[in-house]
Amino acid sequence: MRRAVPLAALLLLVIGGFAAALLVGSVPLSFGEVMGALGAGGDPPAQIIVRELRLPRALSAFCVGGLLALVGALLQVLLRNPLADPYVLGTSGGAAVGALLAMLTGAAGIGLGGAAFAGALLSTLLVFGLARSGGDWAPTRLLLTGIIMASAWGALIAFILTIAPEQNLRGMLFWMMGEIRPGDLPWPAILVLSAMLLVSWLLARPLNLLARGEQQALTLGVDVKPLRNLLYLLAALGTATAVTLAGSVGFVGLVVPHLLRLLGLRDHRLLLPACVLAGGGLLLLADTLARTLWAPQQLPVGILTAALGIPVFLFLLLRTRAVLPS
Amino acid sequence: MSRLQLRRLTLRIGLVDVCDALDLEFAPGQCWAILGRNGSGKTTLLHTLAGLRSPTGGGLYLDGADLATQSRRSIARRLGLLPQDSRDAFPASVLETALLGRHPHIGFWGSEDATDRRLAQDALHRVGLAGWDERDVATLSGGERRRLAIATLLTQDPQILLLDEPTNHLDLQHQVELVGLVAGLAQQRQKTTVMVLHDLNLAARFADHCLMLFGDGSTIAGPCREVLQQRSLERLYGVPLRQVAQKPPAWLPS
Numbered sequence A: 001m002r003r004a005v006p007l008a009a010l011l012l013l014v015i016g017g018f019a020a021a022l023l024v025g026s027v028p029l030s031f032g033e034v035m036g037a038l039g040a041g042g043d044p045p046a047q048i049i050v051r052e053l054r055l056p057r058a059l060s061a062f063c064v065g066g067l068l069a070l071v072g073a074l075l076q077v078l079l080r081n082p083l084a085d086p087y088v089l090g091t092s093g094g095a096a097v098g099a100l101l102a103m104l105t106g107a108a109g110i111g112l113g114g115a116a117f118a119g120a121l122l123s124t125l126l127v128f129g130l131a132r133s134g135g136d137w138a139p140t141r142l143l144l145t146g147i148i149m150a151s152a153w154g155a156l157i158a159f160i161l162t163i164a165p166e167q168n169l170r171g172m173l174f175w176m177m178g179e180i181r182p183g184d185l186p187w188p189a190i191l192v193l194s195a196m197l198l199v200s201w202l203l204a205r206p207l208n209l210l211a212r213g214e215q216q217a218l219t220l221g222v223d224v225k226p227l228r229n230l231l232y233l234l235a236a237l238g239t240a241t242a243v244t245l246a247g248s249v250g251f252v253g254l255v256v257p258h259l260l261r262l263l264g265l266r267d268h269r270l271l272l273p274a275c276v277l278a279g280g281g282l283l284l285l286a287d288t289l290a291r292t293l294w295a296p297q298q299l300p301v302g303i304l305t306a307a308l309g310i311p312v313f314l315f316l317l318l319r320t321r322a323v324l325p326s
Numbered sequence B: 001m002s003r004l005q006l007r008r009l010t011l012r013i014g015l016v017d018v019c020d021a022l023d024l025e026f027a028p029g030q031c032w033a034i035l036g037r038n039g040s041g042k043t044t045l046l047h048t049l050a051g052l053r054s055p056t057g058g059g060l061y062l063d064g065a066d067l068a069t070q071s072r073r074s075i076a077r078r079l080g081l082l083p084q085d086s087r088d089a090f091p092a093s094v095l096e097t098a099l100l101g102r103h104p105h106i107g108f109w110g111s112e113d114a115t116d117r118r119l120a121q122d123a124l125h126r127v128g129l130a131g132w133d134e135r136d137v138a139t140l141s142g143g144e145r146r147r148l149a150i151a152t153l154l155t156q157d158p159q160i161l162l163l164d165e166p167t168n169h170l171d172l173q174h175q176v177e178l179v180g181l182v183a184g185l186a187q188q189r190q191k192t193t194v195m196v197l198h199d200l201n202l203a204a205r206f207a208d209h210c211l212m213l214f215g216d217g218s219t220i221a222g223p224c225r226e227v228l229q230q231r232s233l234e235r236l237y238g239v240p241l242r243q244v245a246q247k248p249p250a251w252l253p254s
Helices: A002-023 A031-038 A044-078 A091-104 A108-131 A139-163 A166-177 A187-202 A204-210 A214-219 A224-246 A252-262 A268-292 A301-319 B042-049 B072-078 B094-105 B114-126 B142-156 B172-189 B200-206 B230-237
Strands: B004-013 B016-026 B031-036 B057-062 B079-082 B160-164 B192-196 B209-213 B219-223 B241-245 B250-253
Touching (some): A002 A044, A002 A268, A044 A187, A044 A204, A044 A252, A091 A139, A091 A166, A091 A224, A108 A139, A108 A224, A139 A166, A187 A204, A187 A268, A204 A224, A204 A268, A214 A224, A214 B079, A252 A301, B004 B042, B016 B042, B016 B057, B016 B209, B016 B219, B031 B042, B031 B172, B031 B200, B042 B160, B042 B192, B079 B142, B094 B114, B142 B160, B142 B172, B160 B172, B172 B192, B172 B200, B200 B250, B209 B230, B230 B241
Parallel strands (some): B031 B209, B079 B160
Antiparallel strands (some): B004 B016, B004 B057, B241 B250
């Protein structure tokens, strides 16, 4: 049970994050008002603020952060590279091209999310197809293909920004910087996150082995090929869902898994749920700050994730006496 | 008691003929040494024996069934491999690493229990890493890491143990101790052990069977006292040798 202590602490952080997200804002609400609005009662203005504005937004932030951190952990194992993050396979670039094209053609109103999702999925499938066209794919090959695709998308994005009319530019730039947008309850993301956590948690023990290398995993009884394909599918789906909801929010997917590993959560049975809690909690706090610090102006949430996470990460990195693998 | 049989096994990599229609059985209680020059295909053969790659021709049979048709999990319960080198991308502790060996024995819903932990600690004790449970693997020296990899294989406790250059990075004392330990598994616990070795004299001292790979498809296999002849060894390594001891036999380049 000693092993579950970090998870309990992270759970408290998430509960605190949700409380802050629901209480704080341009209209201050008391604890009683929020609880009333969440339940059946409460007066109508508070009910609208909590149920239709703050709760959906808080859940979106939590899901995006949780998905990014979970996908980051999975991809770091799949590519056996500590520098892997959810966007390493060109996913965010593909999503951005999809979203910007939708804005450019004026289709944004009806299908911005769909276009971004399609772009993200298209990009990951392209990378996967290209990387394995020579038969079996190796992590390095996959990584290189992803990086090349990302720069291809980058060039395309620069082109779209150049030809886009002036009045679209600000919206496009903000989309790419990543922001949690107000909206309905994010049911697709909630479902994807729950399903992904469940499936990947069941695979946690094989993941512990895969992290030691394919050969070691095979000789200790892990059927590596289907596992790799499944991981890839999960990563593609998770990243596409997160990018659709919030654009590309940097930092969370790369750093949260490492942060937790530095804290001693190395077994994936603990690391994966901890990633969801820590990534979700971090983005929840960051988004609450993003919409209140500079109110009424909103800051891109990526600025806040960096401001909150980087000092913590550097502190842990410097404090940890353990030698990092070279 | 698991048996591994090679039936007309043919293995080619690039221009190298590792073996050609080789019939051989690795039986319980035998300790084999695989000898050959660099690039003669020793590691490739060992990986093929572990089912990590498919042979060019012929087949491998574990307990009478084709290795290619068996699940990795079922193979891993009976056959284990010590890879030539291991590299860690993520931090891990010594005990966690040894415990990985229990994976094939634990059900899908299960997790490591006290017995598994005891087996892992016992294996760590046998390779001289007792009490190092919580040490970070990244802080170990090359030789200590090698002993940890051997402990992981001992924790897996398969009937057939394939070891690729187990003496890599080991000092003289640990070379003798650990090859002795592996040979002892065959003699005392009726395990089948197959080691790729570069040290001819360690092989002559501890192994009872020997397989020589000449790299041109020809092989010599059999009990050491029959096949370890100076002329074959000189042909194998391409250098003149001088025998310096009789029991066990030992050679030096002359």
